[in-house]
Amino acid sequence: MDTALDGAIRVFCERGYHATSIGDLTAAMRLATGSVYKAFRDKHAVFLAAFERYAAVRREQTRNAAARGANGREQVRHVLLSYVEHSQGSEGRRGCIVVGSAVELSAVDPAMRARVTAQLKTNESFIAGLIREGHADGSIPRHVEADDTARLMICLTQGLRVVGKARLPLNGDRLVGVAMRLLA
Amino acid sequence: MDTALDGAIRVFCERGYHATSIGDLTAAMRLATGSVYKAFRDKHAVFLAAFERYAAVRREQTRNAAARGANGREQVRHVLLSYVEHSQGSEGRRGCIVVGSAVELSAVDPAMRARVTAQLKTNESFIAGLIREGHADGSIPRHVEADDTARLMICLTQGLRVVGKARLPLNGDRLVGVAMRLLA
């Protein structure tokens, strides 16, 4: 089932919700029409399940990236680097289902909007926590305000996905090098 | 005609391309179906015209915002402030047609992708130019690299539109205050 959902994630990321037909879904999930409707109530339910799985995987990937840093500052740096990497290449061109949901659905689908904001806030407070760790371990100056800086970094990460989907090249080292000035 | 296009912009921003039906368009443009097809070849042509007009208006608004600054650094600050303002409130909830096109169409529509990247690059080099002005007038230190910083700021602005569409509150003064550290 997860392998089928991975296929759904792939096609939903690439084309978004409305441009993905049931035919696209059955092809990507390697399931027949009837089987999809046996497992999910409707297309919206497939999208919701794909979103949940995608968000969970991405949360874990972000936490793994942070774990590669030795202090708060380095942890933030690795999170940003991870975001740039995921916004590039084939995955970057495919796109992010969270950004896609925010842009395509949040205006007309309160349930999806709630999940988008939840994911954004989770990541935001995770980054704010890393900044506070940096305060504690001395790697980030105290005058760097955690909450505002974290919200700005969330904007940055979501923007990376947009720019990456438009296929502008993103140099991880240089962009993150510039972004780290926010922690100076 | 421009007033009709403004209606099209409104509905395309809010719902995106695929979720906007011809019925939505005729209502928003205050035109009957036949009249829309008399003025445009098809739905895609309406979207393209709406995109062009939106992009031109936004370019001018961004340049007007920059003109409010007395030096390079202040000009960048006003551009960022302008983006936060446009990403908030009813306009922020409505969304940006450039971001929408990047997310919804750039994967499958090369013509639209080209226009998205053109708009991003135009804004990027505009910001880079402002930073170089700051270099010249002494308001921005020379060690602030213009191109990379400008690209990062483009990511930031596009991310602001995503986060604003998800209806997270954005405090302009505080966010821009944090972002201005990039020019320190």
Place this chain on the structure above:
DNA sequence: TTTATTTGGAAACGATCATTCCCTATTATC
């Protein structure tokens, strides 16, 4: 006034969409 010409509006069309229904294997139960 009458006749072209143009503009706006609504019904009609084929195509495609999401969804349902039914049939066929396959597995589990007795």
Place this chain on the structure above:
DNA sequence: GATAATAGGGAATGATCGTTTCCAAATAAA
């Protein structure tokens, strides 16, 4: 081994989409 139950696949269905076509009204020309 026979039967019941379940899961998967694909054709049928009603609705909606984008598009076309035709008609009426208004304007300009004669």
